[in-house]
Amino acid sequence: xxxxxxxxxxxxxxxxxxxxxxxxxxxxxxxxxxxxxxxxxxxxxxxxxxxxxxxxxxxxxxxxxxxxxxxxxxxxxxxxxxxxxxxxxxxxxxxxxxxxxxxxxxxxxxxxxxxxxxxxxxxxxxxxxxxxxxxxxxxxxxxxxxxxxxxxxxxxxxxxxxxxxxxxxxxxxxxxxxxxxxxxxxxxxxxxxxxxxxxxxxxxxxxxxxxxxxxxxxxxxxxxxxxxxxxxxxxxxxxxxxxxxxxxxxxxxxxxxxxxxxxxxxxxxxxxxxxxxxxxxxxxxxxxxxxxxxxxxxxxxxxxxxxxxxxxxxxxxxxxxxxxxxxxxxxxxxxxxxxxxxxxxxxxxxxxxxxxxxxxxxxxxxxxxxxxxxxxxxxxxxxxxxxxxxxxxxxxxxxxxxxxxxxxxxxxxxxxxxxxxxxxxxxxxxxxxxxxxxxxxxxxxxxxxxxxxxx
Numbered sequence: 001x002x003x004x005x006x007x008x009x010x011x012x013x014x015x016x017x018x019x020x021x022x023x024x025x026x027x028x029x030x031x032x033x034x035x036x037x038x039x040x041x042x043x044x045x046x047x048x049x050x051x052x053x054x055x056x057x058x059x060x061x062x063x064x065x066x067x068x069x070x071x072x073x074x075x076x077x078x079x080x081x082x083x084x085x086x087x088x089x090x091x092x093x094x095x096x097x098x099x100x101x102x103x104x105x106x107x108x109x110x111x112x113x114x115x116x117x118x119x120x121x122x123x124x125x126x127x128x129x130x131x132x133x134x135x136x137x138x139x140x141x142x143x144x145x146x147x148x149x150x151x152x153x154x155x156x157x158x159x160x161x162x163x164x165x166x167x168x169x170x171x172x173x174x175x176x177x178x179x180x181x182x183x184x185x186x187x188x189x190x191x192x193x194x195x196x197x198x199x200x201x202x203x204x205x206x207x208x209x210x211x212x213x214x215x216x217x218x219x220x221x222x223x224x225x226x227x228x229x230x231x232x233x234x235x236x237x238x239x240x241x242x243x244x245x246x247x248x249x250x251x252x253x254x255x256x257x258x259x260x261x262x263x264x265x266x267x268x269x270x271x272x273x274x275x276x277x278x279x280x281x282x283x284x285x286x287x288x289x290x291x292x293x294x295x296x297x298x299x300x301x302x303x304x305x306x307x308x309x310x311x312x313x314x315x316x317x318x319x320x321x322x323x324x325x326x327x328x329x330x331x332x333x334x335x336x337x338x339x340x341x342x343x344x345x346x347x348x349x350x351x352x353x354x355x356x357x358x359x360x361x362x363x364x365x366x367x368x369x370x371x372x373x374x375x376x377x378x379x380x381x382x383x384x385x386x387x388x389x390x391x392x393x394x395x396x397x398x399x400x401x402x403x404x405x406x407x408x409x410x411x412x413x414x415x416x417x418x419x420x421x422x423x424x425x426x427x428x429x430x431x432x433x434x435x436x437x438x439x440x441x442x443x444x445x446x447x448x449x450x451x452x453x454x455x
Contacts, residue, residue: 066377067263069243069254070097075210077154083129085437086293087280090159090208091400092269092375095254097242099208099379100215101299101396102235103201103430106168107228114175115450117229121162122444124225128218131155146220148213156214161206162445163297163432168202178452180281180291180433182404186298189412191421198234198301198428206297206398212239234428236301238379238396253328253338257304257380257393258423260321261328264338265363266376278407279375279400290448293436298374298408300397301381301428307390309423320420322357330359341365358420362411374399374407397429404431 075096081089108114131153134145145153169179188194205222207215215237223232240254253263267274281287281294309317318325328338332352342353344365353360363369376399383392401407435446 079157080155090161100237104230106202118446125160158209163434200430238381290452296404297432299429303394322359
């Protein structure tokens with residue numbers, strides 16, 4: 001972290017007259033240097049505008065933004081998310097307060113065994129998402145349920161989203177010809193410190209619910225009932241803060257552990273045409289017919305160096321991100337809200353939004369980058385204390401896209417070397433293909449894939 005420099009007294013942003021970042025070459029070293037050079041000069045100018053912006057709201061975040069923060073007294077144990085449909089649940093709906101990713105090794109070595117796994121997994125998912133009373137067995141036998149939720153299982157907004165990993169296809173000759181075209185094994189990016197025990201897998205489950213007990217209950221149910229076909233490799237739990245709505249009832253994105261709203265300018269999940277273009281695999285993409293209606297899931301466990309971050313000046317934090325910490329407003333619109341987008345056309349030199357800021361590198365808002373937009377659905381995680389005595393906290397990053405290469409991979413390559421890397425370290429995750437939905441009560445996860453194998 002750079003040392004704090006003396007800054008002039010704050011003034012209104014309309015009086016800006018010269019603080020600017022040089023338009024330096026697009027390399028990791030030059031990005032970091034450009035932002036460091038300009039950060040002190042910009043800091044005092046930004047802060048005056050944000051103190052005023054915190055007390056007003058000029059717009060609302062879309063109600064269909066999946067990263068909207070859950071609000072107090074809105075969720076109930078009886079909340080039920082529809083299970084059947086063209087697409088799986090748990091992707092375009094707003095997140096509940098708790099979520100996890102669990103990655104498994106699949107023991108099925110034949111098409112028959114894989115179909116049995118998919119059918120059993122579907123049965124458990126239907127029960128867990130609908131709720132009900134588990135059967136009663138002879139007391140001399142293990143009980144049918146863990147009992148942590150009591151004698152009746154509430155639906156609690158639970159969703160179970162099933163995705164398949166690259167290794168499931170590559171390690172089975174009868175399955176490899178049917179692999180989704182753009183599914184690959186996650187490779188290391190320059191800032192990664194990947195732990196092999198926290199990476200990859202044959203199958204992932206994203207389990208979300210109102211409460212942590214409900215996500216834990218679902219995982220234990222699946223482990224109990226499918227122990228002969230699935231072996232848990234790794235899992236990461238997370239949550240998002242439940243907020244008290246403001247006086248205007250405007251929706252807000254939940255904050256991450258850096259204190260910024262995580263999900264501002266996420267694509268509108270309520271826009272069906274937009275989701276068909278960005279998230280869902282359609283026939284125009286040349287994918288196997290069985291994959292239509294599915295999506296690509298990218299998962300990253302990103303540790304945040306929160307102690308170091310908490311010692312960084314506010315203006316440095318905002319410069320690294322590219323938005324105001326309090327309001328989420330873009331830096332060139334200090335009286336706006338997080339629903340507003342920055343205007344890079346009128347800021348070509350990065351005088352307002354630094355050229356090396358996270359939001360500008362991730363999406364420079366040109367026509368050429370519109371196909372690189374991803375649907376983010378992250379959770380914060382807390383893993384206690386690391387061996388070095390520092391807090392092990394960070395972001396369980398999850399996103400969905402119709403094209404893995406054009407989506408997450410392209411965006412991450414643009415972010416390689418960004419100044420924010422000083423405070424972040426990805427340690428795990430993987431790439432998976434999210435299966436199409438279960439259409440009706442006689443259907444099951446992966447039914448079209450099984451039919452393609454048999455054909």
